[in-house]
Amino acid sequence: MKRLLKISLEKPELAALVLLVVLIILFQIRSDGVFLSANNLRGIFGILPEIGLMVIGVTILMICGEFDLSVGSVFALMPMVMAVLLVDGTPFILAFLAGMLACAAIGFVNGYLTIRFNIPSFITTLGMLFIARSLTIVISGGFPPLLPNDLPNWLFTVFVGPGDLFRMSFLWFVGIAILASLTMSRTNFGNWVRATGGFLPAAKSMGIPTARVKIACFMLCSMLAGFAGMIQVLRLGSPLPSIGEGWELQAVAAAVIGGTALTGGIGAVAGGVIGAVLIRVIDNGLVLSQVDANWFKFAIGFLTIFAVVVNSWLRKRAKSIKVEA
Amino acid sequence: MKRLLKISLEKPELAALVLLVVLIILFQIRSDGVFLSANNLRGIFGILPEIGLMVIGVTILMICGEFDLSVGSVFALMPMVMAVLLVDGTPFILAFLAGMLACAAIGFVNGYLTIRFNIPSFITTLGMLFIARSLTIVISGGFPPLLPNDLPNWLFTVFVGPGDLFRMSFLWFVGIAILASLTMSRTNFGNWVRATGGFLPAAKSMGIPTARVKIACFMLCSMLAGFAGMIQVLRLGSPLPSIGEGWELQAVAAAVIGGTALTGGIGAVAGGVIGAVLIRVIDNGLVLSQVDANWFKFAIGFLTIFAVVVNSWLRKRAKSIKVEA
C-alpha cells in the first residue's frame, strides 16, 4: 500500500491528477453543482480538444528538449490557409492537406534553423510567432473569409456520445493522445525523443540522429497545433485571424503542470493532457465561481502556481516515504 | 590582427554590435537619411532606456539561470502603485519608495517560490504575470488616475545633452548599465551569479549561497522593470494599466540576441543592452522603410531570427580562425 502510494505519487502526472480531482470537487461545490452539469461539461469538452491537441505536441517537443512559441500563430494560420483555399473552390481534402503542409513546413523551418545555427528555439519560434501571425493576416486581408457550408463538420464538431456530451473533436483528441502516449512509451522513436532531450551529447554519441528527431518533433508540434486550430474554426464557423493568441504560454504551462521538465528529457503525454484539463477546469471553474472580473487574472495566476507547487510537494512527500525498492 | 578579430568576434556581444552597425547603415540608406536624423534619434532614445533597463535585469537573471515573464506586468504595477499614492497626496519620494518596495516584494516571491518548491521560474513568473497585472487593475479600479503636475520630471524625462538629443532617462539607463556591467564583471557577487547559472551543483558545493543569489537577481530584475515603467509613465503622462504587455518576451529576445544563454551562465549586460538597441532599431527602421501593416510583424520576426543567426554564424567563423592562444 505504502509502496503503491509512493510509486504513484512520484509520477508527476499522477500527482497532477490528484490535484485535478480536488479542484473539480472544489468547483463543483462552489458553483452549486453547475460545474459538472451536462451543459457545462459540453462547453469544457468543446474547447478542451483544441488546447489539448496543442499541448500534446508541445509536451513531446519539450521532452525532446526544445520549445515552441509559434503554436498559437500556427493555430490560426492553418485554418486560414484552408479557408482561403476553400473560398477559392478547392475541395476540403485538398485544402486540408495544404494547410497541414503549411504547418509541417513551419515546423521544419523552426527545427532546421534551431539546429543548423545552434540557436535557442525560444528565438526561432518567437520569430515564427510573428511571422506566422503576419502571414495569417496577409492571406486573409485582415478579415475572416466566409467558410462554405458543406464542410465535413460531422467529422470534427458534431455532438456525439451519451447525452451528446462530447464532440467528434474529443474523440480525435483522445485517439491522438493515446497514440502519442504509446509512441512515446513503446516505440524506439519515443525512446530517442527522451534521450535527445535528456542529455544531448550522450544521445548523439549513442548514434541517435538527434537533428532528425528534433525536426520531426517540431513538425509534429506545428501540425498538431494547426489541426487543433482547424477544429476550432470548424466549431466557431469563422476562421478568425486572431485565434490562438497567447495560447503558446498556456500550452507550455499545461505541459509543466503535468510534470514535463522545461529542460527536456522528463515528462509524459498523459501529464500534458492532465495539465490541459486542469487549465480549462480552472478557467471555467473561476467563471462559474463568479470571481470578480478584476481579480480573475489574479486567481488564474495563483492557481497556476499553486498547481505546480502542490505537484512538486506531493512528489517530494512521495520520495521521502521510506520503502526499499 | 587575425587574433584580435578572433577574440572580439568570439564575444557574442561584439558580434551583435557588428550586426547592429550593419542594420543602422542599412536603415539609414533605406530611409534616405531620416533614420539618423536628430528627430528620429530623439524618438529612439526616448523609449530605449525603458526597454533597456528592463533588459538589464532580465539579462542578469538569465545569467543566473532563471527567467522572468512577469517584468511586463511589474512595469505597469510600479507606476500604478505610485500614481494611486500620489493622487492620495503622498509625496513623490514616498510613493516612489512604496512602488519600488512592491517590485522588490514581487521579485522576492518569484524567487522564493521558485527555489523553495524547486519549480521552474517559467511557471512562477507566468503566474506572477497574471497576478501583477490583476493587481494593477484592482488598485487603479480600472481607470488610470491623473498624475499631479508637480512631479520631478526634470530628474527623469527632460531633454538634455547636445541638441537635446537625450532625455534624463537615458543617463539613468547608461549609468545603471555601466554599474550593472561592472558588478557582473568586477565584484564577487557577479562571479556568484555567473557560477550559479553556469552549473548550480558546482556553485552550491563551492559554498555559494545560491538561493540568496537567485532571489537577489529576481528582486533586481523586478525593481529595474518597475523603475523602467515609472520612467515611461512620467514620459507619457498616463499610468495606463495596460502598459508593458508583451514586453517580457521582447526583453528575453533582446538578452538572447546579445548573446545571453537561456540555460544560464553565459552572457553580458553589454550584450543585453545591444540587443535592446537592436530591437528598437529594427522596429523603428521598419516603420521608416514603410513596411505594410500586415507584413510588419513578419519583418520583425524575420529580423529577430536573422539577428541571432548572424550572431551565431559570426561566432562560429571566429572560432574556426586558426590562431594558437
Place this chain on the structure above:
Amino acid sequence: MATPVISVRDLHKWYSGVHALKGVSLDFAANEAVGLVGDNGAGKSTLINILSGAQTATDGEISMDGKPVQIRTPRDAMNLGIETIYQYNSMVPTMSIARNLFIGREPLKFSLFGLGVMDRKKMADESVRAIADVDLHLRSPDALVGELSGGQRQGVAIARAMHFKSRVMILDEPTNHLAVKETGKVISFVSGLKTLNITGIFISHNIHHVFDCCDRIVAMARGEVVLDKRTEETTMDEVLDVL
C-alpha cells in the same frame, strides 16, 4: 603485414585557439589491443572522439580496411563497426538503466523504415544479463542512471559496450570510478578481445592495467605520438620516461 583495420594519416584537430592534434598517423590491426597513454591534455580523447564520430578532424584521413572513410557522426562510426565508451557523456541520466543500454539500438517487435515498437521484455531480460556480466549489483534495470553512484554509472557504460561487441572497441579511461573487481572484469574483457578478432583501443593512466592487457603501447604527448612499440619490446619505465 595485413591491411590495418583502421589507419589514420596526418590527423589535425583545432579547437578554437588550441592545436590539439598535430599530425597523428597510426595503424590499428585486427586482433590487436592497443594501449593509448599520455599526459593530461595530450590529445587521446580528441583522437578517439574523431574515430568514433563525436568530433570531426580539421584535417587528415581515416581509412578502414585500406579504403578511405568519412566518419561524420557516431552513427557512421557504429555502422563501420566502431563501438566506443567515452570518458564523459555516455549515459542519459534521466533514463533507466535498461533504456540506456539499448538507446539507438532498441530491439523491435516490428518496424517500418527503422521505426517500430520496442520489445520491452527482451530489453529487460538482456539488460539484466548484461549488467550481471560486469559483476555489478544493481537494484533493478529500471533505476535511473542519474541516481547511480559513479562506479555504477561507469559499469553500465561498459555493460553496454560489451553487449554490442563490434569490430573495433574504443575504451576511454573505462576503469575510472570502478571498484577493484569490476576493473578486473574490464581488463580481462580487453585481453579477450583478440581471440574474438576485435581491435581494442584502451586508454588509461594506469600503466599496470595497460601492460596487463595490451599488445602494443602508443604514447602521446602534446598532440603527437611519441612512442609506439609492442608491449614485449618496451618497459613501464621507458613509457613513463617519455611522458
Place this chain on the structure above:
Amino acid sequence: MATPVISVRDLHKWYSGVHALKGVSLDFAANEAVGLVGDNGAGKSTLINILSGAQTATDGEISMDGKPVQIRTPRDAMNLGIETIYQYNSMVPTMSIARNLFIGREPLKFSLFGLGVMDRKKMADESVRAIADVDLHLRSPDALVGELSGGQRQGVAIARAMHFKSRVMILDEPTNHLAVKETGKVISFVSGLKTLNITGIFISHNIHHVFDCCDRIVAMARGEVVLDKRTEETTMDEVLDVL
C-alpha cells in the same frame, strides 16, 4: 585518545527507495589520513557528501571536536574547516580556470557585508601558482574549464583544494582521470597532510594508492562499515577480501 576532529554516529541516508547508509559510526582524528574504500555503490560518496554539506543525512549525528554540529550546506562545512573535492560536479564549465579556483572565496579589494570588488590581479597570480603546484601544463588561467581535458579538469579541482588547505580535507576519487605524474603529486599531498595537522579522508579504488598514503583504512560495503584498521595492522589482501 584525543577527541576526534570529526565523529559521526549512527548515520542513515535514504534516497527515494534506497537505504544508502545504514547506521555508520566513525571517528577521524587530527593528523590522520584515512583511506575510504569499498565497492561501487557502497555509500562512500554519500557519507562524505553528508560531511561536506552537499547532502543531508536522514538520521544520525555529527560532532566536531566533541561538540554536535549541524552541516546543512557546503558553506557550513567550509566554515567548520572541511574542504572537499567531489567525485563529480566540482567545477563550473562555463567559467575560466582562475575564476573557478576562487569561486565563493574571491580575494576582495574592499568589501561591505561580504560583497565587494575582486582583486583580479591577485586571482590571476595565485591561480598561476596553484596550477603550477599540481604540475599541470595549462595554456592560461583564462581558459574555460569546459574546454579542458578530463585530467586537466580534475587537476584544477585539486589545485583548488590544495590552495585552500583547511582542517579537514576530503578527496573523493581525486586521482581518476589524472596522469601518472599528477597522481603522484596527489598522493604525496595526502601523505603530507598529517605534518600540517590536517585530517585527510581519501577515497580511491586503487588499493595501492590508499596504502601508499593513508594511516588507516576504512572499508564500506552496502552502506555499512565492514573494516576499520590502521594501515600497519592490515594487508591489501585482507581489504580486498572484505570487499
Place this chain on the structure above:
Amino acid sequence: DGLNIVFTHHSSASNTFWQAVKKGFDDACEKIDANCQMIFTQTEGSIEQQVANMQAALAANPDALLTSIVDDRALDGVIQKAVDDGVTVIGVNVDDSEGAAGNARAAFVGQGFRPAGYSLGKAMSEHFPAEGPIKVLVGISAPGQNWSEARGGGVMDFLEDYKKANPNREISWERIDSGTDLAVTADRVGAYLNANPDTTAYFDTGFWHAAVARVLKDRGVKPGEVLLGGFDLVPEVVQQMQAGYVQVQVDQQPYMQGFMPVMAVYLADKVGLTPADIDTGQGIVRPEQADSIMELSAKGLR
C-alpha cells in the same frame, strides 16, 4: 431575488474603455439589485476565449446575457442556443454586421466599429486643408483583430468616398501596424512622421495617438499641423484635446453601454417590454467639450 445578468465581451481587464462599461454595468445592477458578472478575456480581442466564457456562464442559467458580437459567425451558435433556452440576449458595443438578420440577439446597444470609423473620418475631414495633397496615416493597432481592422476599415471607407467626392485632389493613405502600447505607438508613428513630414492626419484605431501628440509637442510641432483622431476617451486623450493636438475623438459613451442594456433586461423582466436598439450617441467629441468631459472621465463615467 434579483436577476442574474452576465456580460461577456472580447476585451481584457486592462482595457480602460471596458472598465467604464463595467462601471455602468455594475451601477445599473446595483440599482435593480441584480446579480451581475462581467467576464473579461485574458488576451485582448480573443473571440475564442469570449465564446468559452459565454458557454461557461450560460451553463449557470442566467436570466440575461449581454455580449459584444465581434464576429458575424463565431458567436451565432452560442447565442442561438441561449435564446432557445430562454435567455434574454442583448448585443452591446459591436453588432453583427447584418444587424438583427445575422444574429438571434434581441436588441443592440451601441455603435458598430465600421460606422464609427466612417464617422471619425468624416468629422476629421472638416479639418483637412482646403488646398494641396492630403496624406493620411491609419494606424492599425492590432492587425487581424476585428475591432481594429474594422475601425481602420471604416476610416478608409470614408477616405475612399472622400476621394470620389474630390476627384481632382491628390488623396492618399497608408496603413501601419501601430501597436497597442503608448510607447510603441509613439515611437512608430513618430518615426513615420519623420520620414513623411507632410502627413496631414493620423488616425488611430484606439486611443494610443495620445502618445503621438506628446511626440509632436516634444518636437515643437504646433497643434493642428498633423491632425489626430481616434477612439475612446481616456483622460490622456482628453488632456491632449485640451492642448489642441487631438481634433476629433469617437466616444461611444461606454458607461451608457454598460448601463442601458441592464435597464432593458430589467424592463423586459418586470413589465415585459421588448428590448429595443439603443444608439449610445453619435459619439464624435471635439475639443470644445473636453473640459466638461474631463470631469466625467475622472469619475469613470466617460
